[in-house]
Amino acid sequence: MALSTVLETPVAGFDFENAARNAALEGLLEKGQAPKPLKTGTTIAGVVFKDGVVLGADTRATSSEVVADKMCAKIHYIAPNIYCCGAGTAADTEKTTDLLSSNLTIFSLNSGRNPRVVMAINILQDMLYRYKGHIGANLILGGVDCTGNHLYTVGPYGSVNKVPYLSMGSGDLAALGILEDRFKSDMQLEEAKDLVRDAIHAGIMCDLGSGNNIDICVITKQGVDYIRPYQESEYVDNRKRQYKYRPGTTPVLTEKIVPLKLEVVEQTTQQMDSA
Amino acid sequence: MEKHYADSQTKGVSTGTTILAVTFDGGVIIGSDSRASIGGEYVSSKTINKLIQLHDQIFCCIAGSLADAQAITKAAKFHLSFHSVQMENPPLVMAAASVLKELCYKNKEELQAGFITAGWDRKKGPQVYVVSLGGMLISQPFTIAGSGSTFIYGYTDAKYKPNMTREECQQFAINALTLAMGRDNVSGGVVHLVVITEKGVEHVVVPGDKLPKFHDE
Numbered sequence: 001m002a003l004s005t006v007l008e009t010p011v012a013g014f015d016f017e018n019a020a021r022n023a024a025l026e027g028l029l030e031k032g033q034a035p036k037p038l039k040t041g042t043t044i045a046g047v048v049f050k051d052g053v054v055l056g057a058d059t060r061a062t063s064s065e066v067v068a069d070k071m072c073a074k075i076h077y078i079a080p081n082i083y084c085c086g087a088g089t090a091a092d093t094e095k096t097t098d099l100l101s102s103n104l105t106i107f108s109l110n111s112g113r114n115p116r117v118v119m120a121i122n123i124l125q126d127m128l129y130r131y132k133g134h135i136g137a138n139l140i141l142g143g144v145d146c147t148g149n150h151l152y153t154v155g156p157y158g159s160v161n162k163v164p165y166l167s168m169g170s171g172d173l174a175a176l177g178i179l180e181d182r183f184k185s186d187m188q189l190e191e192a193k194d195l196v197r198d199a200i201h202a203g204i205m206c207d208l209g210s211g212n213n214i215d216i217c218v219i220t221k222q223g224v225d226y227i228r229p230y231q232e233s234e235y236v237d238n239r240k241r242q243y244k245y246r247p248g249t250t251p252v253l254t255e256k257i258v259p260l261k262l263e264v265v266e267q268t269t270q271q272m273d274s275a
Numbered sequence: 276m277e278k279h280y281a282d283s284q285t286k287g288v289s290t291g292t293t294i295l296a297v298t299f300d301g302g303v304i305i306g307s308d309s310r311a312s313i314g315g316e317y318v319s320s321k322t323i324n325k326l327i328q329l330h331d332q333i334f335c336c337i338a339g340s341l342a343d344a345q346a347i348t349k350a351a352k353f354h355l356s357f358h359s360v361q362m363e364n365p366p367l368v369m370a371a372a373s374v375l376k377e378l379c380y381k382n383k384e385e386l387q388a389g390f391i392t393a394g395w396d397r398k399k400g401p402q403v404y405v406v407s408l409g410g411m412l413i414s415q416p417f418t419i420a421g422s423g424s425t426f427i428y429g430y431t432d433a434k435y436k437p438n439m440t441r442e443e444c445q446q447f448a449i450n451a452l453t454l455a456m457g458r459d460n461v462s463g464g465v466v467h468l469v470v471i472t473e474k475g476v477e478h479v480v481v482p483g484d485k486l487p488k489f490h491d492e
Binding site: 158 | 323343
């Protein structure tokens with residue numbers, strides 16, 4: 001291939017190399033049950049506006065009922081002009097977007113061209129379709145390229161849809177209500193940011209799996225504004241986090257100095273080659 | 276998102292759908308609704324595109340799993356494009372339908388998608404082919420498919436006439452799709468039509484409020 005996007009073409013068919021290893025590991029664990037994968041119960045949303053695309057996400061990552069990460073970054077970098085929000089299994093969204101980003105960088109270097117959003121979508125679709133839904137990644141991909149402002153969604157089975165506005169994740173229905181009500185084509189920047197913020201906020205309020213802060217990413221032809229966090233949760237904890245004490249806080253009662261006797265047991269010299 | 280996938284037969288997004296293609300005097304009209312659903316209870320898209328262009332004057336419409344259908348049409352587009360470069364001639368509609376059929380038949384265990392292919396070529400003029408789930412390929416003067424088609428077999432059998440004019444055919448297609456969308460819960464949205472003739476291709480979109488109203492609406 002003149003313009004290879006990957007270092008090597010993937011082998012045809014599925015690669016379930018790890019299945020045997022996983023089965024062996026499960027046998028070693030007590031109760032024989034593998035730990036549940038970390039899922040990002042999530043609200044993510046994207047909106048196309050007059051000059052570009054706005055992507056938004058909450059920042060809570062849950063592991064069953066426990067909040068595993070309060071400031072998780074769900075808006076992933078793909079290319080200087082393309083960002084991607086991910087919902088579903090956290091590891092899958094991270095790795096998939098990482099792979100995509102690397103492939104697009106190689107392509108850019110080889111071809112001398114900036115990547116287009118359609119190319120990113122095609123690569124994602126091919127990869128997710130090949131794995132038949134076993135990669136649990138629901139992605140919203142947004143970007144601005146020479147052909148315009150684009151917002152796409154990719155499902156875990158490999159279905160693609162091009163849309164002007166969208167939300168995904170466990171809080172998607174709450175966010176979608178806000179988007180359906182107030183979306184207009186060709187909005188201004190501030191209006192679009194407010195709309196996405198309100199949509200994510202609705203997801204945070206009405207969904208247990210979403211919460212904490214709101215991240216916003218604005219992509220335009222001029223550049224990217226990744227505001228993290230755009231809005232902090234009002235339920236912030238007030239821990240000091242710094243526990244430095246002034247010298248003399250603890251009174252010194254007595255002082256005793258004991259010199260330690262050290263004898264040389266063995267001495268070796270190693271020649272280093274510094275040619 | 277898993278809560279949306281109830282116990283539907285299709286995994287992921289499905290195009291529970293109504294699609295049709297009808298030949299008329301001088302061309303063929305291919306049409307579809309625009310709804311994509313998950314688990315038969317959540318509409319994941321109101322504006323999905325089910326009319327895919329395989330070549331300049333050959334279109335196909337998709338039913339079944341959206342992921343499978345998009346993957347198959349991608350491969351089919353590539354094969355057809357390569358075939359037409361080798362033949363130094365635009366492909367026949369039969370060739371497009373056969374490519375889809377080979378993909379569906381050879382991988383029938385894993386795939387869940389059906390297609391209607393329609394187009395115009397120099398050899399046989401306007402044609403319609405249907406490739407069903409298991410890979411059967413047949414040619415018909417008009418055909419309907421998808422979950423919503425069951426509701427309009429009577430209507431289409433009664434109202435179809437060979438060699439209609441373009442306007443008559445367009446109205447026939449719009450009426451059929453509207454009736455199906457009115458009764459099938461997983462079909463809906465707008466009506467997309469593509470009219471293919473010797474001269475070229477024309478898209479017609481009929482939004483929900485411009486659709487004809489029938490009894491009880």
